[in-house]
Amino acid sequence: VDEELNESAEHAKEPFDKKVAVTMAIIAAMLAIDGVMAHLLTTEELLLQQKASDQWSYYQAKSVRRYTSEVAVDIFKGMTAESSEKSAEAYKKKGEKYDEDMKDITKEAKGLEAESRMKGDQAHRLDYGEVFLELGIVFASMAILTKRNTIWFASIGSALVGLVIALSMLTV
Numbered sequence: 001v002d003e004e005l006n007e008s009a010e011h012a013k014e015p016f017d018k019k020v021a022v023t024m025a026i027i028a029a030m031l032a033i034d035g036v037m038a039h040l041l042t043t044e045e046l047l048l049q050q051k052a053s054d055q056w057s058y059y060q061a062k063s064v065r066r067y068t069s070e071v072a073v074d075i076f077k078g079m080t081a082e083s084s085e086k087s088a089e090a091y092k093k094k095g096e097k098y099d100e101d102m103k104d105i106t107k108e109a110k111g112l113e114a115e116s117r118m119k120g121d122q123a124h125r126l127d128y129g130e131v132f133l134e135l136g137i138v139f140a141s142m143a144i145l146t147k148r149n150t151i152w153f154a155s156i157g158s159a160l161v162g163l164v165i166a167l168s169m170l171t172v
Contacts, residue, residue: 016147016149016152017144019152020140020143020144020152020155021144023136023140023152023155023156023159024137024140024141024155026159027133027136027137027140027155027159028137030133030159030162030163030166031130031133031134031137031162034126034129034130034133034162034166035126035130037126037166037169038123038126038127038130041119041120041122041123041126041169042119042120042123044119045116045117045119045120045123046116048112048113048115048116048119049112049113049116051112052109052110052112052113052116055105055108055109055112056109058105059102059105059106059109062098062101062102062105063098063102065094065098066094066095066098066099066102069091069092069094069095069098070091070095072087072088072091073088073091073092073095076088076091118172121169121172122169122172123169125165125166125168125169125172126166126169128165128166129162129163129164129165129166129167129168129169130162130166131162132158132159132161132162132163132165133158133159133162133163133166134162135155135158135162136155136156136157136158136159136162137155138155139151139152139154139155139158140152140155142155143155
């Protein structure tokens with residue numbers, strides 16, 4: 001048992017193992033940052049989707065009010081008194097205001113939906129980058145076990161691909 005412990009301690013002191021261990025630590029740090037960013041963007045995406053949904057509910061409420069105003073105008077036009085003409089005109093103006101409000105609400109809801117999609121696209125890129133970073137850690141572990149530079153270089157390459165994919169979220 002003492003011999004095995006001494007042998008393991010000697011192996012841990014080898015320069016190759018140290019280089020690969022440092023590589024693994026760097027990849028793990030990048031992976032942690034990537035994961036946190038992906039979760040934040042996913043949360044933002046969901047919040048924006050909810051805000052867009054709220055805007056569409058508001059749009060629907062305005063639409064109902066506009067329709068109610070149109071019905072009131074029709075009812076008052078059916079009456080012959082002078083006061084009904086004033087009431088009909090007041091409801092007609094309200095209906096026109098609701099139409100304008102609905103245009104603004106539609107614009108805001110569509111903007112929120114577009115922003116939500118963008119956050120979702122960014123989160124997906126971070127998720128894809130995460131896959132390659134995780135592969136980099138796996139390759140680095142294999143490099144320590146096999147003591148092969150090519151596998152270590154594959155781990156670095158995989159991590160770089162993951163980093164590039166993750167950083168591509170800035171271009172979305």
